[in-house]
Amino acid sequence: MLGQIVRSLGRMQQLSNGLKGVRLHQLLSKETHGHLQTSLENTRAISTVSLWPFSSQPRDFSQPNSSWSPEMRKVYDHYNTLCDPDTENGEEKRGPWRKLPSYNRSIKYAAGGIHLSKLIQAKARLFTRNVKEQGATFEYVVFVNKEEKRCVCVFQAGHLLEGAPGHVHGGAIATMIDTVTGTLAGFLSGPIMTANLNIDYRSPMPLGSVVLIHSALDRKERRKTYITCKVSSTDESKLYTEATALFVSIGVGHLFGSRN
Amino acid sequence: MLGQIVRSLGRMQQLSNGLKGVRLHQLLSKETHGHLQTSLENTRAISTVSLWPFSSQPRDFSQPNSSWSPEMRKVYDHYNTLCDPDTENGEEKRGPWRKLPSYNRSIKYAAGGIHLSKLIQAKARLFTRNVKEQGATFEYVVFVNKEEKRCVCVFQAGHLLEGAPGHVHGGAIATMIDTVTGTLAGFLSGPIMTANLNIDYRSPMPLGSVVLIHSALDRKERRKTYITCKVSSTDESKLYTEATALFVSIGVGHLFGSRN
Numbered sequence: 001m002l003g004q005i006v007r008s009l010g011r012m013q014q015l016s017n018g019l020k021g022v023r024l025h026q027l028l029s030k031e032t033h034g035h036l037q038t039s040l041e042n043t044r045a046i047s048t049v050s051l052w053p054f055s056s057q058p059r060d061f062s063q064p065n066s067s068w069s070p071e072m073r074k075v076y077d078h079y080n081t082l083c084d085p086d087t088e089n090g091e092e093k094r095g096p097w098r099k100l101p102s103y104n105r106s107i108k109y110a111a112g113g114i115h116l117s118k119l120i121q122a123k124a125r126l127f128t129r130n131v132k133e134q135g136a137t138f139e140y141v142v143f144v145n146k147e148e149k150r151c152v153c154v155f156q157a158g159h160l161l162e163g164a165p166g167h168v169h170g171g172a173i174a175t176m177i178d179t180v181t182g183t184l185a186g187f188l189s190g191p192i193m194t195a196n197l198n199i200d201y202r203s204p205m206p207l208g209s210v211v212l213i214h215s216a217l218d219r220k221e222r223r224k225t226y227i228t229c230k231v232s233s234t235d236e237s238k239l240y241t242e243a244t245a246l247f248v249s250i251g252v253g254h255l256f257g258s259r260n
Numbered sequence: 261m262l263g264q265i266v267r268s269l270g271r272m273q274q275l276s277n278g279l280k281g282v283r284l285h286q287l288l289s290k291e292t293h294g295h296l297q298t299s300l301e302n303t304r305a306i307s308t309v310s311l312w313p314f315s316s317q318p319r320d321f322s323q324p325n326s327s328w329s330p331e332m333r334k335v336y337d338h339y340n341t342l343c344d345p346d347t348e349n350g351e352e353k354r355g356p357w358r359k360l361p362s363y364n365r366s367i368k369y370a371a372g373g374i375h376l377s378k379l380i381q382a383k384a385r386l387f388t389r390n391v392k393e394q395g396a397t398f399e400y401v402v403f404v405n406k407e408e409k410r411c412v413c414v415f416q417a418g419h420l421l422e423g424a425p426g427h428v429h430g431g432a433i434a435t436m437i438d439t440v441t442g443t444l445a446g447f448l449s450g451p452i453m454t455a456n457l458n459i460d461y462r463s464p465m466p467l468g469s470v471v472l473i474h475s476a477l478d479r480k481e482r483r484k485t486y487i488t489c490k491v492s493s494t495d496e497s498k499l500y501t502e503a504t505a506l507f508v509s510i511g512v513g514h515l516f517g518s519r520n
Contacts (some may be wrong), residue, residue: 130421
């Protein structure tokens with residue numbers, strides 16, 4: 001089971017941007033995701049240990065930038081609006097949609113406690129966020145719907161993702177499928193590892209395309225979380241890729257074992 | 261079927277480094293691969309049309325560089341030696357192994373003939389070769405064995421391929437599997453597109469690992485080429501990933517249609 005071990009922890013940690021003082025068990029709790037954003041202000045006040053080891057706030061790669069095409073921006077705006085709270089009788093009410101932030105590195109930890117692993121190279125960066133040039137590789141944002149147990153990713157494929165001339169590499173598409181299905185699985189099931197990806201490529205995707213990646217929970221069976229995934233044009237008239245993914249829950253022991 | 265359309269053509273074109281004067285049908289012939297290297301000298305003499313549109317020779321990314329670990333270099337040397345010709349009775353005799361070169365872009369073409377497509381961005385680069393820093397992402401070399409219809413890739417996973425902290429992203433592993441199985445399928449069947457990848461992740465792969473990716477022909481059925489793949493430690497004691505891949509042959513019409 002792939003190098004995605006502890007992924008959902010990484011994602012929770014991504015969510016914890018600026019969360020100085022969040023206790024570890026909160027980060028490890030399955031319920032943490034739902035609370036993180038709303039409790040940002042509170043958690044900042046509790047000060048126990050810093051989980052964000054960098055001096056400055058990291059860049060959130062899922063914010064709009066000048067490389068985004070009008071199509072990318074339009075779809076982003078649509079889902080971003082769904083995340084806004086409604087005001088009823090002077091009270092704010094939030095719907096089921098949340099936008100997830102995205103960073104290019106996660107907090108380090110190792111066996112025995114909360115500290116930076118010396119073995120994990122300081123230079124390591126998340127594969128999908130490893131190129132600084134905006135628009136060159138993966139431009140994407142993930143929106144999750146907790147009630148419906150699904151998520152939508154808006155993805156713009158940059159010119160450095162080429163496979164066949166003028167088209168997106170199958171590995172780049174697989175990378176986004178792994179990323180989006182893994183995000184949903186981690187959101188729903190806590191710490192997980194990818195066990196299987198089964199990908200049907202239906203139609204070649206031109207470089208520069210903006211696509212929607214819809215992902216939904218199929219079922220959960222004990223430690224297994226099954227996710228489905230479809231990659232299509234933004235108007236959903238053209239299907240590029242379909243996939244299923246299987247994730248296996250891992251215990252906290254996996255995270256703090258002698259792996260590092 | 262994925263953005264790998266025309267992939268094998270791209271690979272043939274990779275093989276055609278410096279092949280000024282090769283006629284197009286040679287590049288499109290299923291048999292071309294086997295002949296390309298041995299007929300290099302001859303084909304240089306025939307001058308019809310230049311298929312390499314760049315003024316200087318491109319960098320072959322599969323050459324050893326200073327980022328390669330001793331383990332990477334050792335495995336490379338082993339397979340590279342298998343590619344050397346034997347000398348018997350003063351005559352050179354070549355075995356079944358060949359090392360494939362690897363570039364970061366392929367020749368452009370479009371509907372109607374051999375010319376650069378204006379729609380394919382000049383900045384496009386092959387996904388697996390899109391980062392200039394040596395050792396940062398994918399360091400790999402593919403060796404093919406024509407007789408046994410299989411290939412071996414030596415792959416060193418750089419620090420920019422991170423998924424879970426300290427481990428290789430599942431998408432990066434999928435990318436290498438797509439690359440290696442697609443190379444073999446294109447080598448055996450001519451122009452192809454990836455139709456399916458089914459990947460079982462057995463064990464997380466630490467960043468910096470050097471692994472072997474063994475790929476072999478399972479069977480061919482009309483237009484379908486089935487390939488198997490295993491990713492393991494270099495001593496093959498540890499299995500990281502197993503996969504099957506399906507490729508579908510495409511006609512020349514696909515290559516020169518109105519796609520661009």
